[in-house]
Amino acid sequence: MDLYVVIVAGGSGKRMGAEIPKQFLELAGRPVLMHTIERFKSFNDAIEIITVLPENQLRFWIDLQKKHSFSILHTLVKGGTNRFFSVRNGLKFVNSPGLVAIHDGVRPFISIDTIKRCFDTAEKLGNAIPAISPTESLRLLTDQGSLPLNRFSVKQIQTPQVFSTGLIKNAYKQDYSQDFTDDATVLEKTGEKINLIEGNRENIKITNPEDLLISAALLATFS
Amino acid sequence: MDLYVVIVAGGSGKRMGAEIPKQFLELAGRPVLMHTIERFKSFNDAIEIITVLPENQLRFWIDLQKKHSFSILHTLVKGGTNRFFSVRNGLKFVNSPGLVAIHDGVRPFISIDTIKRCFDTAEKLGNAIPAISPTESLRLLTDQGSLPLNRFSVKQIQTPQVFSTGLIKNAYKQDYSQDFTDDATVLEKTGEKINLIEGNRENIKITNPEDLLISAALLATFS
Numbered sequence: 001m002d003l004y005v006v007i008v009a010g011g012s013g014k015r016m017g018a019e020i021p022k023q024f025l026e027l028a029g030r031p032v033l034m035h036t037i038e039r040f041k042s043f044n045d046a047i048e049i050i051t052v053l054p055e056n057q058l059r060f061w062i063d064l065q066k067k068h069s070f071s072i073l074h075t076l077v078k079g080g081t082n083r084f085f086s087v088r089n090g091l092k093f094v095n096s097p098g099l100v101a102i103h104d105g106v107r108p109f110i111s112i113d114t115i116k117r118c119f120d121t122a123e124k125l126g127n128a129i130p131a132i133s134p135t136e137s138l139r140l141l142t143d144q145g146s147l148p149l150n151r152f153s154v155k156q157i158q159t160p161q162v163f164s165t166g167l168i169k170n171a172y173k174q175d176y177s178q179d180f181t182d183d184a185t186v187l188e189k190t191g192e193k194i195n196l197i198e199g200n201r202e203n204i205k206i207t208n209p210e211d212l213l214i215s216a217a218l219l220a221t222f223s
Numbered sequence: 224m225d226l227y228v229v230i231v232a233g234g235s236g237k238r239m240g241a242e243i244p245k246q247f248l249e250l251a252g253r254p255v256l257m258h259t260i261e262r263f264k265s266f267n268d269a270i271e272i273i274t275v276l277p278e279n280q281l282r283f284w285i286d287l288q289k290k291h292s293f294s295i296l297h298t299l300v301k302g303g304t305n306r307f308f309s310v311r312n313g314l315k316f317v318n319s320p321g322l323v324a325i326h327d328g329v330r331p332f333i334s335i336d337t338i339k340r341c342f343d344t345a346e347k348l349g350n351a352i353p354a355i356s357p358t359e360s361l362r363l364l365t366d367q368g369s370l371p372l373n374r375f376s377v378k379q380i381q382t383p384q385v386f387s388t389g390l391i392k393n394a395y396k397q398d399y400s401q402d403f404t405d406d407a408t409v410l411e412k413t414g415e416k417i418n419l420i421e422g423n424r425e426n427i428k429i430t431n432p433e434d435l436l437i438s439a440a441l442l443a444t445f446s
Contacts, residue, residue: 156359
């Protein structure tokens with residue numbers, strides 16, 4: 001059985017207030033995306049890595065790899081107009097039965113343990129979605145104002161979301177819907193049941209400017 | 224009109240895997256709780272500060288203040304059996320008409336801007352509750368498994384929650400209910416409408432061991 005990971009990075013840098021896209025921001029001297037790729041290589045040296053980037057960033061990424069002498073082999077794929085089409089492009093390079101992880105390029109703190117648990121569960125059940133519990137009180141916005149929402153009934157969803165290759169490739173044949181907020185929702189639309197498993201709390205998505213500072217602190221300790 | 228802040232810290236240290244309660248863990252050489260108190264003093268030098276701690280930590284806190292030559296005047300109050308009863312104890316020392324902020328002792332990264340906006344809104348509307356949008360996909364746990372939950376319809380609730388003193392003192396006369404997850408839910412039970420305003424994202428609650436690392440990074444930049 002073959003193992004794959006599709007690493008998707010579509011950020012343009014606008015939300016970061018930075019000139020370069022967040023996947024290329026430097027963390028401990030190297031671009032975030034390199035840290036992310038290395039995590040999967042550390043998990044399993046034989047995993048096939050497929051990286052999806054916006055077309056206008058491909059050249060820049062190739063140059064960055066030269067500059068940093070980054071030599072982990074990966075298939076480089078051109079992204080689509082949004083995350084759904086980017087993942088679909090990446091999945092075209094998944095060509096044998098097995099398991100595929102789909103992961104955000106800007107989540108470099110995924111633990112090897114979580115990756116392993118996701119693959120193990122997906123092997124048994126067809127899919128595994130890492131999730132953590134919110135630590136703060138929540139409220140639900142409604143037309144009548146906001147209402148308390150029991151935080152113990154809510155999970156924050158992370159990646160890698162891991163799937164049997166056949167199931168997820170089939171799911172990505174569907175037409176795009178705005179309801180697809182992640183890969184789990186794409187699979188779910190085909191009638192499959194979603195399996196949540198425990199993620200790791202430091203597996204943050206680098207989204208806002210302060211996340212890079214947080215990242216530096218995490219890197220110093222968790223690597 | 225008088226301004227108050229009730230700072231509540233009830234942590235025993237168990238969730239941190241640390242020997243000392245998280246409000247006393249050192250951040251840049253000083254206990255978290257000192258950083259938190261300083262934020263409110265910086266906001267307004269005349270604010271009356273009421274700090275609520277578990278009875279068995281009062282002596283330790285007094286000794287810490289001596290050790291660190293911490294001289295910001297505050298009323299020290301013995302906590303109750305849970306957060307509700309601790310806040311109620313703190314509010315007994317709010318004795319004049321005005322506004323009172325209720326804040327978690329383990330949120331040292333509250334921005335002066337957010338404090339100011341909370342007090343301004345509470346002055347106009349009777350209460351102000353800072354909240355931020357989740358950055359990750361969410362799922363709702365149900366008896367039939369998990370379902371997607373639109374993250375744009377959910378807010379993560381922070382502190383300081385600021386209230387007109389009369390309204391919140393009256394609300395805290397109610398009997399305790401397990402539904403009281405924060406001060407907003409206590410006030411809401413009396414029929415008042417809750418006003419959410421934008422919080423600041425780095426205003427994290429130090430809950431888990433990795434939060435202290437994140438905190439060190441935030442302190443280095445946001446102070």
